[in-house]
Amino acid sequence: MCGIYGSNSRVHFYDLYLLNRSRGTYGCGHYYFRDNTSYTLYSNEELSLDDIPKNMNYYLGHNRAPTSETKVYSEQTSHPFFTENFIFAHNGIIKETKQFEEQFSKQHQVDSMWIGDLLERYSLQNALEKISSNPFAVWIRARNVENCIYLARVANPIYYSKLHNSFSSTIFENSILLEQGKIYRCDTNHLQQNLETFNYKSPYFIPG
Numbered sequence: 297m298c299g300i301y302g303s304n305s306r307v308h309f310y311d312l313y314l315l316n317r318s319r320g321t322y323g324c325g326h327y328y329f330r331d332n333t334s335y336t337l338y339s340n341e342e343l344s345l346d347d348i349p350k351n352m353n354y355y356l357g358h359n360r361a362p363t364s365e366t367k368v369y370s371e372q373t374s375h376p377f378f379t380e381n382f383i384f385a386h387n388g389i390i391k392e393t394k395q396f397e398e399q400f401s402k403q404h405q406v407d408s409m410w411i412g413d414l415l416e417r418y419s420l421q422n423a424l425e426k427i428s429s430n431p432f433a434v435w436i437r438a439r440n441v442e443n444c445i446y447l448a449r450v451a452n453p454i455y456y457s458k459l460h461n462s463f464s465s466t467i468f469e470n471s472i473l474l475e476q477g478k479i480y481r482c483d484t485n486h487l488q489q490n491l492e493t494f495n496y497k498s499p500y501f502i503p504g
Contacts, residue, residue: 305460309355320361358385388432428496
């Protein structure tokens with residue numbers, strides 16, 4: 297089971313990275329941004345705090361535990377993934393790959409990559425509904441909206457804390473579990489609750 301996490305604090309982000317290594321040590325992918333500057337880091341080795349750049353507006357991460365996808369480490373098959381308008385990382389399994397292959401007339405090495413095709417074709421709400429029969433948690437960075445990150449989940453957890461505007465797949469101090477079936481908009485300083493809802497089909501909860 298993979299882990300996703302983010303924070304506006306470099307030190308706290310690194311703490312969340314270490315915390316989420318309990319969910320996957322196969323590799324990690326990070327995305328950091330400040331104004332018009334961004335950095336992406338992929339690694340299959342344990343990072344130190346010195347590997348994380350200073351003075352970013354926000355830090356986003358994904359720790360990987362490969363499931364249905366290829367188990368040979370490669371940056372090309374590691375989260376986060378990039379499309380024209382979005383950057384995203386996903387914790388979960390997408391079972392509709394055959395359906396999407398027929399719909400989009402293409403294939404992907406990693407099931408999570410289909411989220412990018414859905415985001416580019418549909419509204420955020422509709423894109424999430426199309427994967428909502430699977431337990432998932434996702435962060436999505438919208439390139440065309442300044443400092444905008446969306447969070448959403450079904451079954452798989454996302455915990456949030458106002459301290460450092462942080463979130464994580466693994467519970468941490470003073471954090472609360474975000475509601476499933478809701479889209480949260482997170483900027484660099486606060487979380488906007490109950491932005492929008494989407495229909496989902498998976499009623500069960502997988503503990504963090």
